[in-house]
Every structure is written in structure tokens, then in C-alpha cells.
Amino acid sequence: GASTQSTVLIQGESGTGKELIAGAIHQNSRRREQPFVSINCGAFQETLLESELFGYLKGAFTGASANKKGLFEYASGGTLFLDEIGEMSLAMQVKLLRALQEHKIRPVGGNEEVDVDVRVVAATNRDLQKMVHEKQFREDLYYRISVFPMEVPPLRKRPGDIALLALHFLRKFNREMGKAVRGFSADALRRLEEYPWPGNVRELENAVERAVALEKGDDISLDSLPERVVKGYEPQTFDNGPASLVQLPDEGVDLEQHISE
Secondary structure, eight states, X not given: OTTSOOOEEEEEOTTSOHHHHHHHXXXXXXXXXSOEEEEEGGGSOHHHHHHHHHOXXXXXXXXXXXXXXXXXXXXXXXXXXEETGGGSOHHHHHHHHHHHHHSEEOOBTOXXXXXXXXXXXXXXXXXXXXXXXXXXXXXXXXXHHOSEEEXXXXXXXXXXXXXXXXXXXXXXXXXXXXXXXXXXXXXXHHHHHHSOOTTHHHXXXXXXXXXXXXXXXSEEOGGGSOHHHXXXXXXXXXXXXXXXXXXXXXXXXXXXXXXXX
């Protein structure tokens, strides 16, 4: 679907790398020379999301001191990535559907419509078909955005990718931190491949970043991996309530020493 202009819906758990896939779709499309713009629909209230996507005219609301272009206009000619589209309100879904059908948007506070040429890629970690059934997501919008549906499996269902991804992140953080860690010890790699990664690729990236920062040897050892990865996954609980949280001294704390302890 990368070479076409049709909408793509990427479905998968949080942290599976849906934005990376959206970026790859853009890079492999005829729009690759044009902007790739992304927005997390779950991070904005309905009125703010509308003005982010469609822009607004000066005086449209308190604080609108000048005209502002929306992301549909910024992405014109390129790709607009709508992450967490399942969080969008029903009223906002109507406005998005119209923009996709008519290729026109109306800025907040304006009467004139603006032509836009945007390819939309959407993503969600929610079950949109279930939401359609429960009348929480518009059926017409669902079919409009899911011309090419893609399911991204969680990391625990593709264990063969773990070592490749871990090595990719190792090289990335070597460069960023100016370190020269060669790879992973056999024990460390085995634990990475056995751990279920509830936070998916994002959690793996965080674990490797921490390990590269802490590792003093040539290869990542078990000691540099997060404890939950070494011991297996258990949701954290605090037995003694807030009192058991770490108190930071005024003079600060040596992070590497604190973590190793």
C-alpha cells in the first residue's frame, strides 16, 4: 500500500513501533519528498485537536492572536500520521471524515474552505471494530481509514526480531553516548529473548539504552539489564505505600551507583 495514496490503518499494542511503520510507508511512497507530519490524537482535548488539525483564524477564540495553519496544511503533498485515532471524539470523527472525503478543511473560526492534498496513515492500540459495534467509533470513518489495514504483532509474538532490534539499539546508543560496547553476553541475550516485553519495542529500546549507559565491559552483561528482565515479568507493587519510595538527598545521587546497588 506504500505506493498508493489510499489510507492505511496500523493496529497494534502500545510500543510496537507503529509510527516507525508509518514513516516507512511515507518514505516508500511517491510523497517521500514532501512532509511527514504526526500527531497523537489522544494528547489533545476535542477543541484543541480541531485547531491543531485544521488551523484557526485570528480571533477564533481567546488567545488566537494570529492565523495559524493546521497540520493538514503543513502536511500538504505529504503524509499525515494520526496516532491513537481511537481516542478521537465522535464529533471530531465527523469533521475528519469530511476532510478525507472532500479533500477540504475549514479552519476554526473561518467560513472559507481550504483544499488539502494529504495521504492519511492512522494508528490505534484499540479494537476499532468493537468500538464501531458499540457505537463509539463511526463505521463510515472506520472504512474510510482502513482501506489498507495492517496488524503489527507484539514483540513477544516475534521473538526472532528481538536480537536484531537489540543490536540496532546497541549501535544507536553507542553512537549517542560515545561508547564501544560490542554486543550481548549469551546470558543477557537469552534473557532478552525469554522476556515477554509488555511494553514492546519501546520497552526493549529503553532497556538497551540503560544497559549501554551502565555497562563497563565489552559486552552487555546480565547485571546491566533491568531487574524485571533478568527475573521475569512481575507488575511492580509498593507494599508500604508512598513511604517506600526513594527519598533523594539534597546533594543529589550518583545514578550509576544507585542503580547498581
